[in-house]
Amino acid sequence: MTTTSTKQVPRLDEMTRSELIQYLKDTVKPEEGLIPSYIFSHPKVYELEMEKIFLKDWLFVAHKSEIPNIGDFVTREMGGQSVIVTHGADGEIHVLLNVCTHRGMKLCRMDNGNQKNFTCPYHGFNFKNTGDLIGIPFQKVVYGETMDKSKMGLKEIRHDVYADLIFATLNSEAVSLEDFLGDIKWYLDLAFNRAEMEVVGLPQKWNVDGTWKLGSDNTISDSYHTLVSHGSIAKLGLVPTGDYSKYGYQIYTGNGHGLNLGMPNPDGFAFPESLIDEYKERLNEDQYDILKQMKNMIVCVSPNIMILISSMDLKGQKISHTSLRIWKPTGPDSMEISSWMLVEKNATEEWKRLSEQAFTLTFGASGIFEQDDTENFTDITQNSKSPYHLQENIVFNYTMGMHQKPVEDFVGPGIVYKDKFNEANSRAFFRNWLDQITAE
Amino acid sequence: MHENIILQHEIEQWLYKESELLDQLNFDGWYELLSEEISYTMPLRINQMEKSKPDYSEATLLFDDDSTTLKLRIDRMKTDMAWAELPPSRTRRNVSNVKIKEVSENEVAVHSNLLLYRSRSTDTTADLISGERKDVLRKENGDWKLVSRWFLADQTSLGTRNLAIFV
Numbered sequence A: 001m002t003t004t005s006t007k008q009v010p011r012l013d014e015m016t017r018s019e020l021i022q023y024l025k026d027t028v029k030p031e032e033g034l035i036p037s038y039i040f041s042h043p044k045v046y047e048l049e050m051e052k053i054f055l056k057d058w059l060f061v062a063h064k065s066e067i068p069n070i071g072d073f074v075t076r077e078m079g080g081q082s083v084i085v086t087h088g089a090d091g092e093i094h095v096l097l098n099v100c101t102h103r104g105m106k107l108c109r110m111d112n113g114n115q116k117n118f119t120c121p122y123h124g125f126n127f128k129n130t131g132d133l134i135g136i137p138f139q140k141v142v143y144g145e146t147m148d149k150s151k152m153g154l155k156e157i158r159h160d161v162y163a164d165l166i167f168a169t170l171n172s173e174a175v176s177l178e179d180f181l182g183d184i185k186w187y188l189d190l191a192f193n194r195a196e197m198e199v200v201g202l203p204q205k206w207n208v209d210g211t212w213k214l215g216s217d218n219t220i221s222d223s224y225h226t227l228v229s230h231g232s233i234a235k236l237g238l239v240p241t242g243d244y245s246k247y248g249y250q251i252y253t254g255n256g257h258g259l260n261l262g263m264p265n266p267d268g269f270a271f272p273e274s275l276i277d278e279y280k281e282r283l284n285e286d287q288y289d290i291l292k293q294m295k296n297m298i299v300c301v302s303p304n305i306m307i308l309i310s311s312m313d314l315k316g317q318k319i320s321h322t323s324l325r326i327w328k329p330t331g332p333d334s335m336e337i338s339s340w341m342l343v344e345k346n347a348t349e350e351w352k353r354l355s356e357q358a359f360t361l362t363f364g365a366s367g368i369f370e371q372d373d374t375e376n377f378t379d380i381t382q383n384s385k386s387p388y389h390l391q392e393n394i395v396f397n398y399t400m401g402m403h404q405k406p407v408e409d410f411v412g413p414g415i416v417y418k419d420k421f422n423e424a425n426s427r428a429f430f431r432n433w434l435d436q437i438t439a440e
Numbered sequence B: 001m002h003e004n005i006i007l008q009h010e011i012e013q014w015l016y017k018e019s020e021l022l023d024q025l026n027f028d029g030w031y032e033l034l035s036e037e038i039s040y041t042m043p044l045r046i047n048q049m050e051k052s053k054p055d056y057s058e059a060t061l062l063f064d065d066d067s068t069t070l071k072l073r074i075d076r077m078k079t080d081m082a083w084a085e086l087p088p089s090r091t092r093r094n095v096s097n098v099k100i101k102e103v104s105e106n107e108v109a110v111h112s113n114l115l116l117y118r119s120r121s122t123d124t125t126a127d128l129i130s131g132e133r134k135d136v137l138r139k140e141n142g143d144w145k146l147v148s149r150w151f152l153a154d155q156t157s158l159g160t161r162n163l164a165i166f167v
């Protein structure tokens, strides 16, 4: 005897595009706090994300301090595409498609360097660091007069800069970076405009069998997990025990961007005292007031940037560190984390050194906070791959804080909730995500 | 010559012993092999354009530890909330190509290769961390202690979910 189930597993791979979009709209219900499991790993959902989010949004590619001199470059990936970010001979920043215009070879295969020109390893077409094609081996012989080099430059990707962060988009019709960022800029100022900031070294990279979305979801709303996921840190006495991570604000500024702001800081000012004048000069009064009270701040800029300011006691000294990372999708169920550490350029060498050490110890690839997060991302993603989750429409609960009302008396912009134990920001993040992937 | 062979043997045995302690999760035992002055660092491997420059960056460190922070890492592992290693990864540290580079009165500089196999949780694929170690060992009260470890991985983007293990 065989048992037959009347339940069918929805075959997302056999649906038409509009059926799939309808299925997503029917099953993902952010306002009700209901997020189905399958979205965390289904290849069909990933396809939509790549096309409708990563080909459309502004994505972070580099910090200006990484390419301070003419000729400096770094290679980065955005939307599955390699790009070269250069400080060109014309003094301008260029974001160039890392694809030779002759027959498609990847032009530059280095992580960083300083180059006037890039020579293609395949047939030797030679491009300036501004993207212009300037040399073709045996041009006269092989093309006669038929080749117009001025039409064969590297494709320039649309880009713009805010707070020294270089963003680029593969979408020529995208709204301006200003409009895309909107009110999150007020908080980006706290992270990257409070002082002149510089990247330390190069980004660390490591790979996790978890979806990029869980990184952003955790960043935008999840202070609640700190108690348990990072419980070991409290046990060591590095952070207070109990509900310390509750205090502060959860803020949503639109377009999938939001943050958790931990304040006040019981340990006092978390930044170098010697830079107070610089902070005051660069921030407005309200922003400086927040900086004074800040214990930590974790910002999600959709789709996949996390910005973190975190403070702690290390070796009897209070210290803070600032970092930026991207959760770079590498497949429906995997991502690469790239993480940049930044520091105030004008801080003392001693302060910089301790800040770097604090970052590495807590949030680098070996970080004692970091380590436990990747367990959650991996296991949630891997669980979600089971067809059983589709068959039963297994849905996760994101209803925390639905009984809360936003407050009106906070100085910064956005929809602001007092206390950070809330999933309001995740609900807003998934609403934005759903609208994007189901857009016609 | 005879002395060199004995020293080589002693250092190799020390490295094997160290691997065994780590593979067996005996972190307290491992900590005892470290000098109080230990510097424990892991620079970042990069694809570097200029051949004249090293293909790694010491401005970015994946481990940047001393005896205080290593102790913290070990104490963390002992809490029942160090999820990254619960259950612990199975690891095999294969140390080879042990070359003694310098010998002074009570110190040796030794280079070796590390091939670290990591099997995590129920994963059917294993993580491999391969790289080069540069160590300094010092005789302290008759025992060799690790004064400095410098580990450079071969991957620029690590094929493992975190560095919750020692290298």
Ligand code: FES
Residues within 6 Å of the ligand: A100, A101, A102, A103, A104, A105, A120, A121, A122, A123, A124, A125
């Ligand atoms: S593909 Fe680059 S020169 Fe031919």
Ligand SMILES: [Fe+2]
Residues within 6 Å of the ligand: A225, A229, A230, A369, A373
């Ligand atoms: Fe976390």
